[in-house]
Amino acid sequence: MKGGSLILNKRAEYEDDLKQSGLKNTKSRKAIIDILIQSDQPITAEQIYLKLKESKTEINLSTVYRTLETLDNKGLVTKLSIMDDDRMFFEYNKMGHRHYLVCINCKKIVTIHGCPLTSYEEELEKETDFHIVGHKLYLYGYCSDCKKK
Numbered sequence: 230m231k232g233g234s235l236i237l238n239k240r241a242e243y244e245d246d247l248k249q250s251g252l253k254n255t256k257s258r259k260a261i262i263d264i265l266i267q268s269d270q271p272i273t274a275e276q277i278y279l280k281l282k283e284s285k286t287e288i289n290l291s292t293v294y295r296t297l298e299t300l301d302n303k304g305l306v307t308k309l310s311i312m313d314d315d316r317m318f319f320e321y322n323k324m325g326h327r328h329y330l331v332c333i334n335c336k337k338i339v340t341i342h343g344c345p346l347t348s349y350e351e352e353l354e355k356e357t358d359f360h361i362v363g364h365k366l367y368l369y370g371y372c373s374d375c376k377k378k
Contacts, residue, residue: 243262243266243305243321246305247305250303250304250305251303252299252300252303256286257288257292257293257296258296258299258300260281260284260286260288261277261281261293261296261297261300262300262305262306262321264277264280264281265277265306265319265320265321266321268320269340270318270320270329270338270339270340271307271309271318271319271320271329271338272318272319272320273316273317273318273319274290274293274294274297274317274319275290275316277293277297277319278290278293281293297319301319304322305321305322306319306320306321306322307319307320307322307365309329309338309365309367311331311336311338311367312331312333312369313333314336318338326344326363326364326365327340327341328340328341328344328345328346328365328366328367328368329341329366329367329368330368330369330370330372331367331368331369331370332369332370332371332372332375333369333370333371333375334371334372334375334378335372335374335375337372337374337375339372341366341368345366346364346366350364
């Protein structure tokens with residue numbers, strides 16, 4: 230039940246976020262954000278669409294794309310573009326920032342737990358008098374399965 234309570238807490242939070250962004254809490258937005266919250270890594274619009282279909286949610290793929298674009302424009306989701314891949318990956322922006330290892334060969338995405346840049350950010354702010362408000366980190370390479378091949 231721990232995952233269920235996380236979703237309920239996050240749902241109340243994103244309902245506030247939608248309202249503050251001037252967006253209505255529509256059925257499709259709610260369903261898409263719920264899937265993003267449940268995912269432990271960024272996922273594509275197609276993956277979201279398939280999960281919605283599995284749960285018998287009536288929605289078009291074009292609606293998923295339009296909804297993600299709207300949520301991205303309002304800062305509620307973030308996009309991840311993987312090197313040499315035309316697909317965009319999405320994640321809910323209010324889950325706390327995360328960093329990823331991305332396999333160049335199979336496109337597997339692995340979450341890096343913890344932030345290795347916190348102290349470096351503080352150092353840079355002092356050095357440059359630049360107020361840093363965020364960052365993204367994607368490290369590219371080969372996963373253990375692809376390395377063996």
